[in-house]
Amino acid sequence: MAFLELQCLSKHFGGLAAVSELDLTISPGEIRGLIGPNGAGKTTVFNMISGVYKPTNGRVIFDGEDITGLPPHEVAKRQLSRTFQLTAVFREFTVLRNLLAAYHLFSKAGFWNSVLNTSLSKKEEEQFMENAMETLQFFGIEDLKNEIAKNLPYGHQRVMSLGMALILKPKLLMLDEPVSGMNPQETKNMMDRIRETRDKKGVTVFLVEHNMKAVMGISDRVTVLNFGKKIAEGTPQEIKANPAVIEAYLGVEDYVA
């Protein structure tokens, strides 16, 4: 049973094949890791799913529906949410207002009620405020609610972005390097929150991460990309022992050294 299915997905930038003919299937409730050396096409895959890029070829099937090429706001409506590699937050908003902005799709009061600040709209906003506070508590950052986002350290901005993504009540949550730049303690906290999200809310998770310990520790299955092609897929144990993967990564390390 497939929850997210990528069929023969390709993206070409001019002559460069950033992703080529990728087939990938994620089952519901799974935590799937996507790894690969820099430039392997991981973020491009995310961008094709969430609608930032239109795929050159292939299809994206989410929860039984073909969502290939839909714009991001349409994809978000289908309860598929994501975070970004370079942390994207509303820099001038407070933490609380950042979360409130994420309730956009849930606002039913409509333009006029909101403009005239009717009791309907007030009640709705109060409800959003309450729920947002719960989300902040879940991540233990309720004390930061009145801080301006741009003044927060990156770790907290990351956590906040995840909070915003969760507010969309996602069925599938895509995380692009959720722990990069975090210290080991923060990393552990983040991974615990992600696992908790899956266990308690049944959210399927698809994550890109360079921190091998973190990604191997949390994923049920891992897919490995290299030069836009899938070179391996399996449980973390299988991946760690896979000669093709070792070669791809060793190659990179040789180059760096």
Added chain:
Amino acid sequence: MRSNQVRATLNSSRKNKIRVFLLLAILLVLPLFVRNPYILHVLIITALYTILATALRLPLITGRFNIGVVAFAAIGAYTSALLALKLGVNVWLALLAGCAASGVAAFGLGLIILRVSGLYFGMLTMCLLEMLRYYLLWHRKLTGGVIGILGIPTPTVWGFDLGAEKVSFYYLTMIVTVFSIWSIYRIERSRAGMAFQAIGQSDLLSEHLGINIARYRLLAFVVSGIFAGLMGGMIAAYLHYTSPEDWTIMQSLTVQIFMVVGGRGSAWGPIVGTTVLMTISEMLRGSKEYLPLVYGAILIPVILFYPRGLVGLPHSISQWVARVRQR
């Protein structure tokens, strides 16, 4: 600590209410003490330009700087003037039609030009303003060409011409201005306004939260166009006259300067900026040719050292005083 913050926000909203109340009270009783028609005239013009400077902020919040904003005022002015004068339409209805025409123009143009961002958007709007001016100049049969339109009527209430006395038009202007600023303020504070601000900060994140960024940008642009059209219709009626020379790029830039000097970040900004700069410009009435120089001399330090504009001054001064006292 937290309760302090709550108290602080409550205080600031209460202070804001007091400020609004005081301003409204002053505007209401002012004509009782000021009979000088010249001063009333300046107040009317200032109030009308405040509408334009305020309307300009909405698209700016979504990240689009409309340099040619007076184009929409011109559309409002010409539409309402022509309807009232040539077709004999009731002046109130003509004013509304002017708003509608500007709104429709903003909708049609916005669909195309809002895709472009940054400097290119500004240049596009500037070009569109110039194109409109050429149309107004050369389509003489309809628009009166360089001479413009003369004898535009003012609205009437039960047979009483509101333009007959400065005082009555003063009250009409203040009602229209307060209504416009209040409407725009309410929109800014609504969910739609939150979406505008979100889009202005990050297209990418807003989209992924399900905000239809094209639609909200268009909404901001259309609302801004409608109120610009209202301003145009009002000022044309008040002066009984409109011509292409009233709607030049220089005029448009002046409105931008009003807003920026007052403060882009606050609804008070355009009000304060327009009032202060209009006062200065009236004091320099005898030597108008130096006006751009004076505007420039004010604008440059504000942009360089004080991007929050004049509305930020009291706060900074009180902070500075507190710091000096601590020593």
